[in-house]
Amino acid sequence: MLLTIDIGNTAVTIGVFRAAAAEPDDASPSARMLTTLRVATDSRRLADEYGILLKSLLEFRGITTTDISAAVICSVVPPLTGMFEEVCERFFGVAPLLVSAQIDLGMPVRYDNPRDVGADRIVDAVAAQELYGAPVVVVDLGTATVFDAVSRAGEYLGGAIAPGINLSADALYYNTSQLRRVELVAPEFAVGRNTTTSLQSGIVLGYAGLVTSMVERFKAEIGADAKVVGTGGLVTVIAEHTPVFDDINQELTLVGLDLIYRRNMLDTPHASPSLAAGGGA
Numbered sequence: 001m002l003l004t005i006d007i008g009n010t011a012v013t014i015g016v017f018r019a020a021a022a023e024p025d026d027a028s029p030s031a032r033m034l035t036t037l038r039v040a041t042d043s044r045r046l047a048d049e050y051g052i053l054l055k056s057l058l059e060f061r062g063i064t065t066t067d068i069s070a071a072v073i074c075s076v077v078p079p080l081t082g083m084f085e086e087v088c089e090r091f092f093g094v095a096p097l098l099v100s101a102q103i104d105l106g107m108p109v110r111y112d113n114p115r116d117v118g119a120d121r122i123v124d125a126v127a128a129q130e131l132y133g134a135p136v137v138v139v140d141l142g143t144a145t146v147f148d149a150v151s152r153a154g155e156y157l158g159g160a161i162a163p164g165i166n167l168s169a170d171a172l173y174y175n176t177s178q179l180r181r182v183e184l185v186a187p188e189f190a191v192g193r194n195t196t197t198s199l200q201s202g203i204v205l206g207y208a209g210l211v212t213s214m215v216e217r218f219k220a221e222i223g224a225d226a227k228v229v230g231t232g233g234l235v236t237v238i239a240e241h242t243p244v245f246d247d248i249n250q251e252l253t254l255v256g257l258d259l260i261y262r263r264n265m266l267d268t269p270h271a272s273p274s275l276a277a278g279g280g281a
Helices: 047-060 078-091 119-132 165-175 195-222 235-239 252-265
Strands: 002-007 011-017 033-040 070-075 136-141 144-150 156-163 227-231
Touching: 002 078, 002 252, 011 047, 011 252, 033 047, 033 252, 047 078, 070 078, 070 119, 070 252, 119 136, 119 144, 119 156, 119 227, 119 252, 136 195, 136 235, 144 195, 156 165, 156 195, 165 195, 195 235, 227 235, 227 252
Parallel strands: 002 070, 136 227
Antiparallel strands: 002 011, 011 033, 136 144, 144 156
């Protein structure tokens, strides 16, 4: 089985996929995926702590350490990259493939400096093209709100980065005297009649407007027929308030990791890992 690990700023998302030999060549990533789980990102945890946590959670899902025959990692948290390499090697007995712009992605990266783009952004783009075709726009609503574009020719072009919804809400809370945290739900009306609904309007409906506007701009540049895929922990907060999404796929990064592993390591699952990608969002 293949262990896929996406190390984000807020959460570490883990997936387990059936090994290639267990599925026909044309099996979809969804058919290969066995389970997913998420744990909080915490740079204070040690490798032993993460290893025991992952081992326990996987065993709860019926998967033992000996079931894992390979691993692949993408990370935007450099302090945790080496730690999860150690977890893979010590607890699962495999040397993970680290995703970067320097390995075979099956997709040209047209960023000015490919090493600067976050590994998760490349992985999402690879998965989106495979699942939805090109051109395609990926909107990842997580710690940051990130937009990525894949051209009609299947090239990763780049994108845009804005503060995430929670980051913006926290900035208001910490930097004002009278504003407070509110539930991230849309109010009935855009014109708030109290502080709570005013904040909810500005944050939820405001971000829906941001997403709508940015997607329109991206489509104007890469093609009006571009598919738009939403992902990330906060995508459901926004999706019902904008018509731009063609699909919501919370497992997009894990699917991309499976695809990239199969492309690079199918014949040599224990090969030496690559250098990690740059620390972009």
